[in-house]
Amino acid sequence: MSIALPWIIKYRPKTIDDVVNQEEAKQAFLNWLDNWGKPGQKKAALLHGPAGCGKTSLVEAVARSRGYQLFEMNASDFRRKSDIEGIARIAAQTSGLASKRKIILLDEVDGINTKADEGGIEAIIELINVSRNPVVMTANNPYSKNLLPLRQNVLEIPMKRLTETNVVAALKKICSAEKIECNDEALREIAKRSEGDLRSAINDLQAIAETYGRITLELVKSFVVYRDRQYAPYEALQKLFNAKYLFQARDALTSTDLDYDELFLWLNEHIPTYYEDPEEVVRAYEALSRADVYYGRIIRRGQWDLLSYMYDMMGPGVAFARKVYKYRFKPFRAPVRKRQLSETRRSREVREALAEHLASRLLASKATVKAEVIPYLQVIFKYNLRYAARIARGYSLSEEHINWLAGSKASEVIGYMKRGEKARERRREG
Numbered sequence: 001m002s003i004a005l006p007w008i009i010k011y012r013p014k015t016i017d018d019v020v021n022q023e024e025a026k027q028a029f030l031n032w033l034d035n036w037g038k039p040g041q042k043k044a045a046l047l048h049g050p051a052g053c054g055k056t057s058l059v060e061a062v063a064r065s066r067g068y069q070l071f072e073m074n075a076s077d078f079r080r081k082s083d084i085e086g087i088a089r090i091a092a093q094t095s096g097l098a099s100k101r102k103i104i105l106l107d108e109v110d111g112i113n114t115k116a117d118e119g120g121i122e123a124i125i126e127l128i129n130v131s132r133n134p135v136v137m138t139a140n141n142p143y144s145k146n147l148l149p150l151r152q153n154v155l156e157i158p159m160k161r162l163t164e165t166n167v168v169a170a171l172k173k174i175c176s177a178e179k180i181e182c183n184d185e186a187l188r189e190i191a192k193r194s195e196g197d198l199r200s201a202i203n204d205l206q207a208i209a210e211t212y213g214r215i216t217l218e219l220v221k222s223f224v225v226y227r228d229r230q231y232a233p234y235e236a237l238q239k240l241f242n243a244k245y246l247f248q249a250r251d252a253l254t255s256t257d258l259d260y261d262e263l264f265l266w267l268n269e270h271i272p273t274y275y276e277d278p279e280e281v282v283r284a285y286e287a288l289s290r291a292d293v294y295y296g297r298i299i300r301r302g303q304w305d306l307l308s309y310m311y312d313m314m315g316p317g318v319a320f321a322r323k324v325y326k327y328r329f330k331p332f333r334a335p336v337r338k339r340q341l342s343e344t345r346r347s348r349e350v351r352e353a354l355a356e357h358l359a360s361r362l363l364a365s366k367a368t369v370k371a372e373v374i375p376y377l378q379v380i381f382k383y384n385l386r387y388a389a390r391i392a393r394g395y396s397l398s399e400e401h402i403n404w405l406a407g408s409k410a411s412e413v414i415g416y417m418k419r420g421e422k423a424r425e426r427r428r429e430g
């Protein structure tokens with residue numbers, strides 16, 4: 001049975017050699033790891049470089065190839081003091097003779113919001129001090145003001161932006177493994193638009209391949225938006241809400257690394273931050289909910305041609321809900337994530353258990369599973385129950401996992417699984 005896993009997971013580097021174009025970083029990292037604990041060596045390393053250049057992949061590949069056990073945590077989790085304490089406890093343990101050596105990975109530390117996660121950086125410094133194991137951090141922007149106190153304590157290892165040629169080569173390999181018809185020109189166009197971010201290039205490739213079954217220049221041109229990565233989310237919102245022209249509002253949406261779900265969260269949270277007049281608030285929410293309807297159709301039915309309508313509603317629709325134009329500078333903070341608001345402790349435990357289960361099945365890190373696989377499964381378990389049933393069976397998900405992913409639709413997913421099981425039995429018998 002073939003289950004359409006995100007290709008960024010399916011094709012993530014398995015060995016150190018699979019991580020391309022990062023020879024110097026590899027050498028520096030391995031050298032640091034081999035000498036870890038010796039006098040004069042830093043206890044922590046900070047891998048930094050643009051999005052999708054292989055920072056997390058390198059740590060995972062090294063851990064796998066060199067027999068380290070990886071314990072990781074993502075910046076979005078730094079808000080829970082108990083989580084930091086938990087990982088700090090693990091970091092402080094020595095590895096026994098019988099147990100595997102450990103690497104502690106703190107992903108995307110520049111994502112720590114020093115206001116919302118007060119004490120987050122101090123907690124990391126403390127963790128490094130007590131650690132008896134190598135601590136590795138990743139960041140896109142090591143120069144972020146938040147990280148200043150950290151930088152003195154770490155070995156900085158820069159990683160390079162991947163070249164267009166690197167990206168094309170990686171995409172080509174995937175096309176041939178997936179037996180997808182493609183041509184060099186089309187792959188070059190995806191690579192060009194990805195600006196060295198292999199993750200987004202692979203995602204674009206998969207989205208086009210799954211919708212159209214082939215990759216042509218024409219499809220790429222109509223499908224992939226240019227990325228402009230110079231804006232942090234709050235800057236992009238500033239640009240969006242204060243746009244004077246339609247195209248500015250539209251461009252603002254694609255000027256950050258936020259994915260569609262995150263964009264919805266940010267806009268949902270900040271429509272009332274920006275608009276003061278209730279009529280404007282209503283109009284903006286109306287536009288956002290239309291965007292959401294298009295998004296639902298795109299996800300459920302693969303109608304990717306609706307993407308530009310979704311963008312029009314999310315960008316210009318929200319920005320031009322205003323009655324009169326007036327530049328306003330507003331503080332756009334990271335939204336309090338829905339899950340943190342609504343999740344009970346039990347629900348978090350199930351999520352953790354599911355992430356662990358999938359991580360071992362997919363040979364991916366738990367952080368990756370949480371960031372990239374679980375959101376994908378949540379969409380499938382909401383909108384494509386038949387497919388969800390196949391995934392549940394393929395990955396031996398427990399009823400609790402299914403309940404967590406599908407919510408009120410869980411019984412339907414289980415129904416499909418049972419029907420599928422009966423059909424298989426009948427086939428076996430007949």
Ligand SMILES: Nc1ncnc2c1ncn2[C@@H]1O[C@H](COP(=O)(O)OP(=O)(O)OP(=O)(O)O)[C@@H](O)[C@H]1O
Binds near residue numbers: 012108
């Ligand atoms: N240098 C590389 N060699 C091989 N594959 C890569 C490389 N860089 C990225 N990839 C591919 O892109 C995906 C994302 O990579 P990874 O998560 O390592 O990026 P990252 O630099 O940690 O990005 P971010 O800063 O956004 O977390 C991986 O699954 C892998 O398939």
